Amino acid sequence: MGETIKKKIKRIKIDVNKCNGCRSCEMICSAYHASPKYSSNNPARSRIRVIRDPLRDIYIPVYAGEYTPAECAGRDKYVIDGKEYEECTFCRASCPSRPEFKEPDSGLPLKCDMCEGEEKPLCVEWCMAEALVYEEREEEVEDIPQPEELEVGLESLANKYGMQQLLETVSRMTQKD
C-alpha cells in the first residue's frame, strides 16, 4: 500500500456543443509529441481524436486513456438528443478492436499525458472554440506509481505476443556480437 498524498488532478472538460470540428487539437497534439518537438505532425498519432459525423451533427473530442487488452463483449448504443452514438464514441481506451489511439506504424497504444511540462495541454491552448477547457483540482490519493510510456508499450506487447516471446526478443536484441 502506498502513502496517501495530495495530488493535482488534471482534466479537460469537453463541451461537444462548442466543437466546430476543425481538428486543431489533433494537429498540435501530434506535433508536440513528435521528436524533435513540432518537427512533424500527423493526426493519426494524436492522443486526442475528434469523433466526427457532420451529417448527424456529432462532434466529440476524446482524449486517450489507458490501454486495455480486452475488447468489450457487447457494445451499447446510446440515443442522446435524438442522435445515436456507438459506445466506442465516448470510450477513451486504446483496445484491440478500435483503430484510435494507436501509433499507425507500430500499433502501440497512445495515452494522453496532459502535455507534461507545459502549463496546460496544448489541445486546450489551440481550441479557439473553447470546446476544451482545462481544469485542475487537488485530491487525496494513494501514491501508486504510474506506468511510464515505455511500460505501457511493453505491457501491451506482452499481452499481444506473450511474455516469453517478448523476453526472448528483448534478449536477442540486446545481445552484442
Next chain:
Amino acid sequence: MRYAETGIYLEIDLSRGNIEKIQSDPRDTELYLGGLGTNAKMIWDRVPPEVEPFSPENLLIFSAGLLCGTPAIGCNRTIVSTISPQTRLMAFSMMGGFWAPELKFAGYDKVVLRGQSPSLVYIYIRDDKVEIRDAAHLRGKGAIETAELIRQELKDSKIQVASIGAAGENRVFFASIEQGRSSASRGGIGAVMGDKGVKAIAVRGTKDIYVARPEEFLKLCQEVMDYIKFREANPIPGVMPILAGLGSPQEMKVHDEKWHTENFMWGNSRVRRKDFWNEDIARQWAETLDAMRTRLISCYNCPMKCGATISPPGHPTYMMKCFSKLTYTMAAFADLEFGLKIAQKATEHGVDGFSAPQVMAFAVELYENGILTDADMPGFPSNNEERFHWLLERIVHREGIGDILADGTYWAAQKIGKGAEAYAHNTIKKHEQLPLKLSMLNPIYFLMYSTGEKINITQIEGQFPQAPFPTREAREEFVKDWFQVPHERFKQYFLDWEPRGEKSMPFYPTVEMCCDIVDWQERMHYIDDALGMCAGLSSFPLKPPYHIHNYPKFISAGVGIIMDEELLTEATKRYRTLVRANNIRRGMRRVDDKPPENHWKKRFPELEKQLLDAYYRMKGWNLDGIPTRESLEALGLDYVAKDFLERGILKEGEEAGLDPSPSETAHQ
C-alpha cells in the same frame, strides 16, 4: 528529406488503369511554390491548346497547397486545375475542408488524372495503397450521398471524399466537385471529372508531414493565432460586418441580409430591390435560418466558423458556406426557406452555386419573353419556385431544354438564338459572375473583373478597402495599425481617397495607383492558391493575419528553402504569368479582358483603356495582353517565349509593349 511537401504525386491513367508514384523536382517548388503554381507548370508542359476539355489528353489535377498538412492555421485548400469546358481556358478552382491535408498525410502532394475510364470508377487512396474501384453502384447518386456510401463501404469514418453528383457525371459545364463542407465550383471542373469517368476520390493518410525548422514555424503559427484572437475581439470599425472580421464572409452567422438583398441584383441579374428588407422579412428569415442551421463548422485546423450544417425540414442534412445561402433565393425571387431547400438538392447534384441559379433565372426570362416556349419546355410550371426545381432536375440530367442550359448562359444563348444572346449579359470570359449591376465605374474593380483569370471577383478582391471612408480622421485611424501593406505608399493612396470631389472615383486612385493596388490584391490571392491557404485568413479580408511580410518566413521555416519578400513576389509573378500564358496559347486576348457590358451604368472608355494599358505594362505584357519575350525571359519562362515565337503569338524583333493588335482596337 522534403519538408512541408511530400515530393511525390500520383499519376493515374484512367484509360489503362495505370497508377504511378512520381517524384517531383524540388527546383519546381522554388520556382512555382506548389498548388496553383506547379499545376500551371504541369498544364503548360502537358496540355497544349489543341487539347479539348473533354478529351483523354486533358489533365485534371488535384493539388494540396504547399503548406497544407503543416500546422499553419487555416491552410487546407485543394487547388483543382484543368481546362474548363465553359471558358475553354485554364480553370483553377479551390476548395477548403479536409481533403488536401489528408492527401498529404497519405504521402502525396497531387493526384493527376489523365485518360478516360471506360466505366464509372472511384479512386481509393490509403497511404501507399492506391486502387481504382468500380463505382457502377454510385451512378446518379448525390455527391454527399456518395461520400457517405464510400465511407460505409470502406468502413472508415475518417476518410475524406471529393465527389461529383449527377451534374458532373452528365458533364454539365458548371458542375462542381463537392467535399464535406466545401466545393470546388468554378470553371466546370466537375464536368471534366465526370468526363474522365471518376465519381470520387477517397483519401485517408496516417503519415507524418515534416517542417524544416519546427520551433520557428510553430512560433509563426502562434503569432497568427494571437492575431486571429485580437481581430475577433476588435472588429474593424467603419466597414460592413462581413469585412470587419476574418474568415470567408460569415454568411451562416449573419441574420441581417439587408445589404446583400438590396444591393445585389435579383433574377437574371436584372432587378435591384432597393426597399426589400423590412421587419417582417428580417424576422421571417432569422426564424428560417435559426430553425435549419444546426451548427457553425470549420475546415481543417481553422478556428473560423464560415460554414454550417443545414437541416431543412423533410430534406437531408447538408453543409453550406458563404453566399450560396442567397443565390437561389434571389434568382427565384423567393424566400430564404426556398433557398436553403433547393441548395440541398443542388449540392447533391453538384452544381456551382453562382452559375446554376443564374442559368435558371436566364431560362425563366427567356420563357417570359417568348424566346423559349411551351414547345421547348413542355410542362413548365407556373410557380417560380417549382420552375427552379423543374429546371434544376433537367439541367443536371441534361434532359430536353436542360441539355442546352447545361452549357451555361453564354453557350446556351448561342444555341437558342432568336436574340437570346442579349439575356446572357452577366458573363466574363463566358462564365457567369456575381449578380451585380452598379452605377459608376470603379477603376480598381474594373481591372480585377477584366483581368482576373480565376473567373470570380471574390477570389480576386481583398486587402484594400472597397470604398473610401467618409472622413480623414476615420482613414487616419484605419492606417494606424495597417502593417500588412507591402509598402507605405498604399497608406497614402487610402488617406487621400475621398468619397467626392477631386480625389474620388473614377479618377482617383489614379491609373498607376489602381494598377499598384490590384497587383497587391492579386499577388496575395496567388500566394494563397499556391500555399493552400484560405483566402479568408489572408487575401480576402482587410488586415489579415497572413501577409506579404510573414509569408516568406512561413515558407522558409516550413519548406526549408530560401525565401524573402522579393523572391516570393517574383515566384508569384512567374506562375501568374504562366496561368496567363496557358490562356494566351488558347487564344485569349485583350478583347476578352472585360467586364459585362452593363456591369456599370456609367462607363469611361478612355480611362478603361488607360487602365488596361497600364496594367499590361506593369505586368510586362504587350498591349494585346500577351507577356513579352523580355518579361518571360526575366522570369525564367524562356520556354514560354520560345513557344509563343514558334506559334507566331509573339514575333521576332517586335518591340515590347507597342503592339496594339487589331483585336484590341476592335474592342476599344
